[in-house]
Amino acid sequence: xxxxxxxxxxxxxxxxxxxxxxxxxxxxxxxxxxxxxxxxxxxxxxxxxxxxxxxxxxxxxxxxxxxxxxxxxxxxxxxxxxxxxxxxxxxxxxxxxxxxxxxxxxxxxxxxxxxxxxxxxxxxxxxxxxxxxxxxxxxxxxxxxxxxxxxxxxxxxxxxxxxxxxxxxxxxxxxxxxxxxxxxxxxxxxxxxxxxxxxxxxxxxxxxxxxxxxxxxxxxxxxxxxxxxxxxxxxxxxxxxxxxxxxxxxxxxxxxxxxx
Amino acid sequence: xxxxxxxxxxxxxxxxxxxxxxxxxxxxxxxxxxxxxxxxxxxxxxxxxxxxxxxxxxxxxxxxxxxxxxxxxxxxxxxxxxxxxxxxxxxxxxxxxxxxxxxxxxxxxxxxxxxxxxxxxxxxxxxxxxxxxxxxxxxxxxxxxxxxxxxxxxxxxxxxxxxxxxxxxxxxxxxxxxxxxxxxxxxxxxxxxxxxxxxxxxxxxxxxxxxxxxxxxxxxxxxxxxxxxxxxxxxxxxxxxxxxxxxxxxxxxxxxxxxxxxxxxxxxxxxxxxxxxxxxxxxxxxxxxxxxxxxxxxxxxxxxxxxxxxxxxxxxxxxxxxxxxxxxxxxxxxxxxxxxxxxxxxxxxxxxxxxxxxxxxxxxxxxxxxxxxxxxxxxxxxxxxxxxxxxxxxxxxxxxxx
Numbered sequence: 001x002x003x004x005x006x007x008x009x010x011x012x013x014x015x016x017x018x019x020x021x022x023x024x025x026x027x028x029x030x031x032x033x034x035x036x037x038x039x040x041x042x043x044x045x046x047x048x049x050x051x052x053x054x055x056x057x058x059x060x061x062x063x064x065x066x067x068x069x070x071x072x073x074x075x076x077x078x079x080x081x082x083x084x085x086x087x088x089x090x091x092x093x094x095x096x097x098x099x100x101x102x103x104x105x106x107x108x109x110x111x112x113x114x115x116x117x118x119x120x121x122x123x124x125x126x127x128x129x130x131x132x133x134x135x136x137x138x139x140x141x142x143x144x145x146x147x148x149x150x151x152x153x154x155x156x157x158x159x160x161x162x163x164x165x166x167x168x169x170x171x172x173x174x175x176x177x178x179x180x181x182x183x184x185x186x187x188x189x190x191x192x193x194x195x196x197x198x199x200x201x202x203x204x205x206x207x208x209x210x211x212x213x214x215x216x217x218x219x220x221x222x223x224x225x226x227x228x229x230x231x232x233x234x235x236x237x238x239x240x241x242x243x244x245x246x247x248x249x250x251x252x253x254x255x256x257x258x259x260x
Numbered sequence: 261x262x263x264x265x266x267x268x269x270x271x272x273x274x275x276x277x278x279x280x281x282x283x284x285x286x287x288x289x290x291x292x293x294x295x296x297x298x299x300x301x302x303x304x305x306x307x308x309x310x311x312x313x314x315x316x317x318x319x320x321x322x323x324x325x326x327x328x329x330x331x332x333x334x335x336x337x338x339x340x341x342x343x344x345x346x347x348x349x350x351x352x353x354x355x356x357x358x359x360x361x362x363x364x365x366x367x368x369x370x371x372x373x374x375x376x377x378x379x380x381x382x383x384x385x386x387x388x389x390x391x392x393x394x395x396x397x398x399x400x401x402x403x404x405x406x407x408x409x410x411x412x413x414x415x416x417x418x419x420x421x422x423x424x425x426x427x428x429x430x431x432x433x434x435x436x437x438x439x440x441x442x443x444x445x446x447x448x449x450x451x452x453x454x455x456x457x458x459x460x461x462x463x464x465x466x467x468x469x470x471x472x473x474x475x476x477x478x479x480x481x482x483x484x485x486x487x488x489x490x491x492x493x494x495x496x497x498x499x500x501x502x503x504x505x506x507x508x509x510x511x512x513x514x515x516x517x518x519x520x521x522x523x524x525x526x527x528x529x530x531x532x533x534x535x536x537x538x539x540x541x542x543x544x545x546x547x548x549x550x551x552x553x554x555x556x557x558x559x560x561x562x563x564x565x566x567x568x569x570x571x572x573x574x575x576x577x578x579x580x581x582x583x584x585x586x587x588x589x590x591x592x593x594x595x596x597x598x599x600x601x602x603x604x605x606x607x608x609x610x611x612x613x614x615x616x617x618x619x620x621x622x623x624x625x626x627x628x629x630x631x632x633x634x635x636x637x638x639x640x641x642x643x644x645x646x647x648x649x650x651x652x653x654x655x656x657x658x659x660x661x662x
Contacts, residue, residue, distance in 0.1 A: 053656050056575070058574075058575060058655045058656050059656055078579075078580065079579040079580060079581070082574065082577050082578060082579040082580070083577065083579065084577075085575065085576070085577040086576065086577020086578075087577070089577070091575045091576065093659065097568065097571075097572045097659065098572075099569055099572065100569075101275045102271075102275070106271070110572075110573070110576060111576045111577060113264040113267070113268065114264065114573075114576060114577055114578050114582065115577075116263075116264065158576075
């Protein structure tokens, strides 16, 4: 069995100091394999957003270990994490977060600009990404001229234009009606299957979580339970359930292994 | 890394044209006023220099009394006598020519035309001292000067008013109650250093003026042209010593005459205009500084307004340095743009204002470059603080910012 792409060991996160300190994460163990599609669920305040920020290398854990491709992310500097995000991660947000008054193509090209790609390459890769999300004809439209679903698809194009290893989606369907939500989820599923990109998605809608291979439920800063959606060919596995008291997700549908 | 940053900055400026324009307005006005002030000031200095040199270079003007004209109360110091002129000519080293002057004014009449003008009694040396060319005819001969003949050389204003387009040389006209023959005409000189019309003059032999008009031998002014090989200050002081002796002014008493050195006046006046230029430039530079603060203001607002955008960039993988550079480049690009527009406006303004103010338009590349680089520097100075603030934002907070 290959090493997991992402591995969390006893990850804690504390905000504030002294009596006002608040522990958002209280020791999370989690393994995610390359090619997984994992949904993170939980009530507000459960620590799922904090978890997402740490997984997205936007924040560092207060304690514990976070290995990404075997690298200790908690030991990286701010700029090193930025470079890691640039190279390996793609982000999709609930509020789309496209640059206003900027065309779809320019938005999609943005990560390539930071990678130092030349104009021709940027244009080619940007158009290819827009093609993948079905918006190639809309390349010169600004966000204001696009519907919510289209904006989110542009955001997804921006996230995948660099062919990242991991796509982090924070409530990607939170601002969309159910029809658009289904479109977005199908797009994510399709990307996961065809490009093999690992998808980590925070959502509070069980319907959306059902698209994932596995679901991690958070409660009070801990992983409450995990379960796997029974899907044929799902790579959502962990072979280390027996040997290590970590939260792992089995392949045989509905099995929950709890630790902590 | 600079390449994409510049692209981003220029995109951003283009995207917010009105805001960008308002941002740079301060710099535009600042650069424009600095460059306009200094350019016009330089023009004024040049104009003063030119006007002073129209008095004649290296000329000492000797007048009785202290300061310009004769003082108010008390006994008037006496005018000079022809003997004083002879003494200066004979005894002072470094004197090129000495021209006495006796002035009066009167009406010149010819046929139906009449014109009130200045009558200047002098010698042909006056034209040498003033470096004044004749446009036609000749100057006085020594015999005419000696005899005090009623001949005259007229300035172009007088020529125009009395003779229109006729050739005046050889013609006669009436000056006060004297019939006078025109033997020459003066070339055009234009306005003098103090705004007077230098061409509104009739030159006559000094003896003619003294005998026919003033009725005495008094000389109101002696003009001395100093040999360029000699120091005018030394010549000035030896003339002063000679005149004190001739006018019986003993030890501690003040001179009852004054010697006016055009070179010295030229320096003084040029110094004054230079100081004024520097002063106006400094005031304008303050407005440039205020313009810089305007840029900082807008950039800070822009950082707040674009917090989410910064968050997106950071999440996508921009390192702090790139965000800092983007905002810095934006500020510098804005400032440079403002500087350029300011320079263009200053060029237009000076080209319009210089003729209105009757000063020459002198393009000074130095001040233009200086103002431009200063505005770029202001961009860096005042752009750095907002840029650092943008770069130090926490991506999570920035993304959550509404």
